[in-house]
Amino acid sequence: MHTPTLIAVDRPQPAAIRAELLRGLRALPAVVSPKYLYDSLGSRLFAAITELPEYYPTRTEAAIFARHLPAIAAELPADLTLVDLGAGNCEKAARLLLPLRVRTYVAVDISLDFLQEGLERLQQRHPAVDMLGVGTDFSTRLLLPDAVGEGPRLLFYPGSSIGNFTPPDALEFLRQLHLAAQGGGLLVGVDLLKPIEVLEAAYDDQLGVTAAFNRNLLRHINHLVGSDFALADWQHRAFFDSAQRRIEMHLQALHGVAVRWPGGGRVFAAGERIHTENSYKWRADDFSALLVAAGFSAIRSWTDERGWFAVFLAQA
Template identity: 40%
Template sequence: MMSTGGASQTGLELVDRDESGVDRAFRADVLKGLSQDHKAIPARWLYDDAGSQLFEDITQVAEYYPTRAETEILTDRSSEFAEAIAPGCAVVEFGSGSSVKTPLLLGAIGPAAYVPLDISGDFLRASAQKLSDKFPGLPVYPVEADFMRKVSLPAQVADIPKLGFFPGSTIGNMVARTSVDLLRTMRDTLSDSGGNTAQLLIGMDLIKDERVLTAAYDDAAGVTAQFNLNLLRRINRELDGDIPVDRMRHIARWNDDFARIEMHCEALENMEFTVAGQSFAMAKGDTIHTENSHKFSRRSASTLLLAGGWTPVRRWTDSAGLFSLILAEASINRSAP
């Protein structure tokens, strides 16, 4: 439990760990993903404490435009956010707060409380503390949880309007089915018994020139490469693995059929390794698919949100038209027009 400026704060541990402290879902996803012919691990596992910090570093490299574009929107349209978002709401952020973007939103709308949700506990608590220091009168309730599942929010925000905040186009990291499932889960997490209509402010990256896209995910300084390869180091550390990370390399490529950037870890030679007592093999050139970053048009963004139970009500883009922030409201369930 943390306390800052007299504000009551709570940290809830909701991650399912075994007796040795290993996240059961992490182990299950890794073993399942490595057992497939086309190896793949869900992108959310890139974000342990080290991965979360590396991603913060990525946002500062010259090639990575989304953070700058989204920050521009939050800065230049702050008065519009204040008009469109329910007053006195609790901001529920799906992922630990960005040191730049989250304060801009909180400063613009003056919420009643802030609830960051994140699976990376230490990073969550550190970022929550920074937000508390910046907004000493704001109650902050960090919840360590896997937000891919419905999360029970602290009782202190049970009956006040909720604004979900999901910046950075993280929704683009998922395949369509998982994105829809997450949006529906967010709707369940943000709903309450008081009849308040939940809102969601979500970032979605836009389709643009392929050269701009690939550079953003394979920067010259190699920060994104370290972020990607950190997943393998995490597997070795937490799941008793011996993946030869020095014989793997990061690659990023545009898949036009699916309108997405794909990140992979590619084997530079034939190799065998073990993870959690299970044996695996990769041939030279085989990859572990670690992340998708889907890019959206106005229509595809609307279709995705509607499928997940949200109706878009406002849209904003940066001056260069690179990125969008969309405000949506929870839709009423209906089976006909």
């Protein structure tokens, strides 16, 4: 049986991470990149979110693959290198390895520790597949090590994570993916516009798991910058902005809060927010046009019966 190889690429230095976070915390309004939601605990909490009844994207995307995977596989060559962006626990890709005839699986995630656990479990189930874990922040720049190899590549970006980017940033990111695909392809999940009540429930579940996921960000920030955020001072807020066509997630101060960190601090007024995530929702035709603008061609898409979610396959 093969053993997964783990490689850290372009790992940000602690000083640079601290500087980025403090710039965001000092901004008006305050903002923190959603990539900091995914420390080891945050990654586990998100995995729990995907099992909630309100969180439709994961199960809807899975249903699309269950129904249309033979058609998707027919469009692809054998002996693929599957590059899984934001792999997390690797479970989404696990369903694709055999149907897509994957030779090498490359799991890419910002949390290398969490990635290792998922890769080791997956390797036991697929002992003949070469597996590589790459720890990197691909949201700013996608760097793949030479160990990925030169075979036909399929970049896999599931779960509607493309929605975390503003449309201009999504275009730039897709251009990077086009370059990284090396003439192969891209398989990407895209969340589509739908009733507001469905969208908002998905990001503010009754059990409070998404709230815990969002508030865990403060614990992570404390670890990274030495701040003294108290989770009990903050509440989770999530709502749909119709003009921007996006879900916004925030942390809102329940009362006036003074937060300190080495060398400084900030006072947040009651009701003041820290913007933690956007999730843009697309129309299928608009996203196809975005792929074309990024250099992709031969675009195909599959959706569920309600038209809530789409999976796009495009040639680089």
